Amino acid sequence: MTDYLPVPNPTKSFWLTAEVDFHDHRSTAELPAEADIVIVGSGYAGTTTAHFLMEEGFDGTIVMLEARDVCSGATARNGGHLKPSLYYSQKSWTKKFGEKGAAEIANFEFAHLAAMKELIEREKIDCDFVFGRSCDVHLTSSAVNAALENYQQFTKNPYITCKHDVQLHVGENAKTISHVLDSEVCVTFTAGQLWPYKLVTSLLRKCMQKGLNLQTNTPVLGSEKFEDKWLVKTARGTILAKKLVIATNAYTASVEPRFLNKIVPIKGICSHITPKVRPSHLSHTYGIRYDGADQDYLINRADGTVVVGGAKKHIFPFKNVFYNVVDDSTLIPGTKEYFDDYMKHFHDWKFTETETDHVWSGILGYTDDSFPYVGEMPHESNKFIIAGFHGHGMPRVLLSAKALASNIMGKELEVPAAFKISQERMTKTRNEILASLGTPVARL
Ligand SMILES: Cc1cc2nc3c(=O)[nH]c(=O)nc-3n(C[C@H](O)[C@H](O)[C@H](O)COP(=O)(O)OP(=O)(O)OC[C@H]3O[C@@H](n4cnc5c(N)ncnc54)[C@H](O)[C@@H]3O)c2cc1C
Incomplete structure (x- = not known):
């Protein structure tokens, strides 16, 4: 076809x-x-x-x-983000596959961290690979509730072998650790980033x-x-x-x-942002979650720039611009402006001027x-x-x-x-x- x-x-x-x-x-x-x-x-x-x-x-x-x-x-x-999904989908996975099946997916994703490190080291591949921690920030009350319920399901599943790696932070701790002042709850865990x-x-x-x-x-x-x-x-x-x-x-x-x-082609948008003056280095890579599927993702590159993707507020309400679309030769209106303003989420970057120097589209395969x-x-x-x-x-x-x-x-x-x-x-x-x-x- x-x-x-x-x-x-x-x-x-x-x-x-x-x-x-x-x-x-x-x-x-x-x-x-x-x-x-x-x-x-x-x-x-x-x-x-x-x-x-x-x-x-x-x-x-x-x-x-x-x-x-x-x-x-x-x-x-x-987005260059090697971020396993450990806790966030546990409720729906458990409903579909039971505790063993849900644990199997989380454990498989967690195993990618060590497998990627081993591959890159063994093959001596220069691809800016960095291990760090990712921080999921939940910015709406429905996102907070979903995070807490999924985290609870995650902690009580006896088959999950990576529980030690995941930390939940609430209140002031969440704001300090995430660097996002609106964050009431955040969850951190090991993740990687690289130049894919x-x-x-x-x-x-x-x-x-x-x-x-x-x-x-x-x-x-x-x-x-x-x-x-x-x-x-x-x-x-x-x-x-x-x-x-x-x-x-x-x-x-x-x-x-x-x-x-x-397998349906879904159009997504991503960006590369450079600060005019380098503010303090972000301590984590990020998933920033709002309601439902609305989320952004971000990696904090070692050179002080960031890669941010998502902008789903501008994409998901409009089925014709992203659903069943294979055209990655164009962008989606409103997305560049969304990224231009993005780094204001982080309190250390609030007054930093940034330039969105690359914005691009790509086609994801949703099943x-x-x-x-x-x-x-x-x-x-x-x-x-x-x-x-x-x-x-x-x-x-x-x-x-x-x-x-x-x-x-x-x-x-x-x-x-x-x-x-x-x-x-x-x-x-x-x-x-x-x-x-x-x-x-x-x-x-
Ligand atoms: C904007 C965006 C941001 C993303 N961010 C992240 C992220 O941060 N972290 C993450 O885990 N995942 C992310 N993903 C998803 C991730 O990139 C993909 O899941 C992954 O790269 C899939 O790899 P693939 O080899 O299956 O697909 P692809 O890289 O798409 O490779 C498929 C290849 O097949 C070729 N091809 C297709 N049809 C034909 C044909 N008929 N004949 C010959 N060749 C053909 C294509 O040209 C392409 O090169 C993102 C995706 C997009 C688009």
């Missing part, structure tokens, strides 16, 4: 100011006629899957097909050095079974794959039409039941998927990709049950996305 392909001329994110000499690389001038594994998508999910396949000892041929330049999707335009484009392109370079064939600017249009293989159709011809991996996130319907309405789809597709042997990571891929993709690579090599798929693709999930017709976003109806 060509309507769901990435568009040309996307906005340029702050992260894309890092020049990569192979951004439009093709390892061979012609598309290879066949490959043992074809991976569609060169973002965080596609690249880490290739990396872990090689780490697992896979020594066949791998071809990666990318519609635009390398890593030009959500990964290159996100540098991480992924460094890993990709290493994969190419080990033999990965990269084909950029090669949109995939679909696939069909050919004997026991997959004939992958691209704008540059076909390639026959023994195994096919779909890592196309928001754009999955372009390759796999059955994901129409199951109908809010969990990613990972694993071998039902009734389509040797076709695998790893997609649908919402605005929350950093603490979910890495270990999903590791598990998927093992699964492709014949092992059990070890991801939370909620993430596993199944016939039951594929046949469900209920779409929870709009309800989770506060049911937007108006037009901008």
Whole structure:
């Protein structure tokens, strides 16, 4: 479905100011006629899957097909925040999956912190990786109530192994620790930040050095079974794959039409802000929560600048500007102005003049039941998927990709049950996305 392909001329994110000499690389001038594994998508999910396949000892041929330049999707335009969701969704997760299932997701996300550190250190990747603490600030009474109820559920779940890491602060302590004077309640826990484009392109370079064939600017249009293989159709011809991996996130319907309405492209906005005079360094990365799904996120970069995303007040009421939208070549009206004023939330920054020097859009892949789809597709042997990571891929993709690579090599798929693709999930017709976003109806 060509309507769901990435568009040309996307906005340029702050992260894309890092020049990569192979951004439009093709390892061979012609598309290879066949490959043992074809991976569609060169973002965080596609690249880490290739990396872990090689780490697992896979020594066949791998071809990666990318519609635009390398890593030009959500990964290159996100907030750089590696922030596990430990307590905040515990009530809804427990309702859906019971205490064990809810704990499995929180523990899996927490494990990403150590896994990311290990990967970056072992592969010696220069990507501004910093471990610190994130602070969730709850600014409305409904956000405070939701935080307290979820925190309570989190503390009483006997299967959660990362409780030691999460601290709840109320009253004056919350204001002091968060640096936000309106904050009655805040919750802190370990989180990371990094330059996602540098991480992924460094890993990709290493994969190419080990033999990965990269084909950029090669949109995939679909696939069909050919004997026991997959004939992958691209704008540059076909390639026959023994195994096919779909890592196309928001754009999955372009390759796999059955994901129409199951993975929905949602447009998001992010910014990079530079203070004119450097105020005191913010002590945390942040999640700033208002009512319902309305929240912003922020990382405090070591150079004194910040990356802030969200602006959902300007996005979520207007379904036509963000829902089912793959166009990241434009912004959304009102968002730059929102970020221009943003840092006034923090009392140390109240009188600091700031410049919003980069604002960009990106397309998130929201799923109908809010969990990613990972694993071998039902009734389509040797076709695998790893997609649908919402605005929350950093603490979910890495270990999903590791598990998927093992699964492709014949092992059990070890991801939370909620993430596993199944016939039951594929046949469900209920779409929870709009309800989770506060049911937007108006037009901008
Ligand atoms: C504005 C914004 C802010 C975000 N902030 C955060 C954050 O701070 N923390 C966090 O955890 N997550 C965040 N996210 C989400 C996170 O970026 C994603 O979950 C993650 O990057 C997904 O990685 P991916 O590889 O699955 O997708 P992508 O990076 O989108 O990669 C998919 C790739 O597939 C390619 N492709 C698509 N269709 C085709 C096709 N038909 N043929 C060939 N190639 C194709 C695309 O061009 C793209 O390169 C944010 C996302 C956005 C958009």
